[in-house]
Amino acid sequence: MSDTDISRRRLLGTAGAAGAAGLVLGAGGGALGHAAAAGSPTALSTVGSTSVAFHGEHQAGITDRQQSHGRLAAFDLAPGAGRREAAALMRRWSALAAELMAGRPAGDGDTGVALDAGPCSLTVTFGFGRSFFDRTGLTAARPEQLDPLPVFSADRIDPKRSEGDLWVQIGADDALVAFHALHAIRRAAGQAAGPRWEMGGFNRSPGATGQPMTARNLMGQIDGTGNPKPSEPDFRQRVFVPRDTEHAWMAGGSYAVVRRIRMLLDDWERLAPDAQEKVIGRRKSDGAPLTGGTETTEPDLEAVGPDGSLVIPANAHARISAPEQNGGAAMLRRPFSYHDGPGEDGAPDAGLLFVCWQADPLRGFVPVQRKLDRGDALSAFIRHEASGLFAVPPGAAEGEYVGQRLLEG
Ligand SMILES: C=CC1=C(C)c2cc3[nH]c(cc4nc(cc5[nH]c(cc1n2)c(C)c5CCC(=O)O)C(CCC(=O)O)=C4C)c(C)c3C=C
């Protein structure tokens, strides 16, 4: 996929909207505004009028710019619901997502919550968890990539907030639009599926920074610099399942690993700024490697300081997670931050809804997390509290629904 493919998916009000929001994945701006914005007296801003297409080769919400509001939710099929009910559900959900992403209401029973807003870059992305295949009698069609993730030594995973038959990722540049979309999805589930868990997150608002820039997380770090770029020749191969895959229904799809990672912010903030930078191996101010340059300068992993020690320490997070240190393993990270008030311990229940995308988690998240688990300086300041692994089918063509090739294959 080229950058142009990505920009074609997006119908941007102006290039300015894209710039203000920071196109971390390098998509260019198109020129088409949402109809509601076209010269009417109640014209929407570019933030409101920007829409993302539901139909396409890949589902939306993978390579699209991170929106300012995210909602992640898992659903379980109802007792007695099987393949037929799941197919009908995916047909309903896909039709609904296409309407909502175009800025149209959720049918007759629309609650009116998003009434005055445009699409606000809404994306709705659907995935299937491991248990979905047993529930629908499709175990033979389940890829080995959905085998359970290993248990890592530092995991503190809450099963009630993990996994699930179906996964929905919602992103939008407006909190009400994001809420409205998930609420409509939940209502449309009807008797077929019920909620298992839900998490809300956020990123910078479009226009908050003077110029487009990579996101910052709640530790204050620039986070996303090393992501694979659409302009790189192996981008597609890293993120999307190839055409010749054994399970043809997943060709053009991707695997999402979702981890709710709490940041132990009180401990982190006790560290001096230079110690914080050594934990990551990059400068906090501008994300440049500790060996110098700018955010996009390649780190010099061999460089030593006057005292003979490595400038980027051996246990620095960015060193350990780099593809060169992991046999080329890479993933596209597209997280949301979260803050759910104080935890039971009184410290902030805040951190990262870490969502990463790859063609194969066994050549993406798993080897990298294995290595981080063994000796990442960041480990002392984070705790993985929930986990999910989902197969995200390719995008649906016009008239199709997401997962149709699996459910009707
Ligand atoms: C298993 C995968 C990863 C987890 C889990 C993870 C958690 C995590 N990371 C940060 C902050 C940063 N990560 C950075 C780089 C980076 N992280 C991963 C993987 C995981 N991170 C990768 C593959 C990379 C890129 C490495 C490279 O290509 O050089 C950085 C540096 C800037 C950047 O490249 O994004 C920061 C900062 C936190 C806070 C966190 C858990 C809460």
Ligand SMILES: [Fe+2]
């Ligand atoms: Fe990281």
